[in-house]
Amino acid sequence: MAKSVNWGILGCGKIAHKFAQDLMKVPDTQLVAVASRSKEKAKDFGRQYGVSNCYGSYEALVNDPTVNACYIATVHPFHKEITMLCLNHRKAVLCEKPMGMDQEEVKAMIQRAKEKDVFLMEGIWTRFIPAVGKMLGLIQSETLGDVRSVHADFGFLGDQDRSNRLFNKSLGGGALLDIGIYPLYLSLLVLGYPEDVEAAAQMTETGVDESCGMILRHRNGAVSSLHCTFMTDTQIEGWIHGSKGSIKLHSRFHHPNKVSIYRGGEIEQTYNIPYIGNGYYHEILHVNECIRLGLKESPKVMLNDSLNLVKMLDEVREKIGLVYE
Template identity: 45%
Template sequence: MKSQSDRNIRWGIIGLGNIANKFAQDLLTVDGCELYAVASRSQEKATDFAQQYQATQAYSSYEALVQDPNVDAVYIATPHSLHQENTLLCLQQGIAVLCEKPFAMNAVEVNSMISVAEEKKVLLMEAMWTYFLPHYQFVLKELANQTYGKLLKVEADFGFSCEFDERSRLFKKSLGGGSLLDIGIYPIFVALSTLGLPDSTTEKATFFDNGADSSCSMVFNYKNGATALLKSTLLASTPCEAIFHCERGTIKINREFHCPSSVTLINGADQQTLDFNCTSNGYSYEIAHFNELLRQGKTESDIMTFEFSRDLINTLDKVREAIGLQY
C-alpha cells in the first residue's frame, strides 16, 4: 500500500449521484486530503462534477480512474449491484476503498471483497457513516456504560413516501432497489450495533408490482429477553427515530437518526435534549477516520470491522430469505 504519512490523501469518487455530491462537499472540509479524481460513464457529468468540487481529473470510465497512479483512495457511490465489481477493480490496483452501504448485494459478494482486500493488504471499509457520527458514538457510550441500566428494547424506523417510478434506482429490483437494502439497513444496523446478532427473528413485507419490497417490518429477539422492533418503508413518512429503552430511562435519537441529529435523554419526568452541532452533512467523520487508517497503514477499521460488515449482510440475507425477496 502507498504511504500516506507525508502528504495529503488524494481521493477519487466512482459514481456521481446525489450521495457523491454530499460526500464531495464534506471531503472539502476535512484536513489532510483532497478530491483528486472523479469518474462517470458520462464525460460531461464527470467534468461538471470535477469543476464543482475542484477535482483535478475527470474520467469517463472507472477503469481510467483506477489506472491513475496518483489516486490513494476511492469512494464508491454506484448502485448496490455494482459495489462488488467496482470495489474489486480498485483493490486489484492497490487502491484503498470506502464503499457505500450496503457493502454489496449479498454475503457471497461481501466475502469476496474482503478476501481480496486481505490478500492484497489494502484498506477496505463499508461506508456506514452513522457509526461515526458524534450523536451515535455518544449513545453507544451511554449504553455501554449502562447509564440507565441494561438495554431492554430498541425501536428504529426509516420511512418516506415517494411516487413509484420504475426508472428510478430506488425501485429497480435488479439494482438492489426497494426498502430493505436502501433504508432498512439502518434500523438493522442500530440493532446489531447495540444488541448484537439476534437469536431469532420474525419478518413481514409488502411488495411493489415489479417485485421490489415496498416495506419490511422485523422483530429481533434475544436470549437475554431484549427485543428490537425495526421497520423500513417507501410507502409513508415515519418518525425516523431510534429509541433505546433501558431499565431506568430512555435514550431517543430524534428525527433522521441515521444523519446528524439530536439525542433526548428521558429519566422519569426529566428530559434533556443534546445537540451535537454538526456543521457538515455528516460524512466528514467517516472520511477523517478512513484517512487516519490509511496514514497508519491499517487495512481494516476498528469501528466498522469486517466482522460487523459480515454480520450486517448476513442479517440482510436472512431477512430477504424470510420474506421471499430475491435479486
C-alpha cells in the same frame, strides 16, 4: 509527515455530491479524481469540486497513480465489481452501504482486501455521527441499565413512479437495502447479531419491498422492532430502552444532532451535538486517519460488522422472498 490522502470518487450520483461537499471541509486531503461511465457526467461533477482528473471509466481512475483512496458511490449492484477493481489496484476502499448485494459478495470483497493487504470499509457513515458516539458512551456508562429493546423506523413517502430506481430490481431497489439497513445497523451496533429474525414486507409488482417490518430477538433477552418504507413518512426516530431509562435518537435517527435521555417517560437530559456538513465529514476524517496509520480495517466499522450486517439483510430477504438476480 502525515501521508496525503488523495480521494477518487467512482459514481457521480446524489450521494457522491454529498460526500464531495464534505470532503472539501476536511483538512489535509484532496479530491483528485472522479469517474463515471459517462465522461460528460464525470467532467460536470469534477468541475463543481475543482477536480482535474475526470474519467469516463472506472478502469481509468484505478490506473491513476495520484489516487490512493476510492469512494464507491454507484448503485448497490455494482459495489462488488468496482470495489474488486480498486482493491486489485491496491487502492484503499470506502464502499457505500450496503457493501454487497449478499453475504457471498461481501465475503469475496473482504477476502480480496485481505489478499491484497488493502484498507476496506463499508460506508456506514452513521457510526461516525458525533451524537451516535454519545449514545454509545451513554449505553457503556450504564445510563440505561440493561438494554432491552431497540425501536427504529425509517420511512418516507418517495416518488411513487415505479420506473424510479427505488423500485427497480436490477438496480438493487427496495426499501430494505436502501433504508432498512439503518435500523438494522442500529440494532447490530447496540445489541449485536440477533438470535433470530422475523420479517414481513409489502412487495411491489416490480418485485422489491416497498415496506418491510422486522423483529429481531437477541440472546441477551432484548427485542428489536424495526420498520422501513417508501410509502409513508414515519418519525425516523431511534429508541433504545433499558432497565433504567431510555435514549432517543432524534429524527433522523441515523444522523441525529440531538440525543435525549428519558426516565419514567420524561426527558431527563438532551444533548445537542451537531454534525458537520452532510454528516460524511466525520466518516472521511476517520478513514483518513486509518489510512495514515496504515490500518487495513477500521476499528469502528470492522469487516466482520459488515459481514454481520449483510447476513441480517440476507435473513430478512429470505423471510420476505426478496430475490435479486
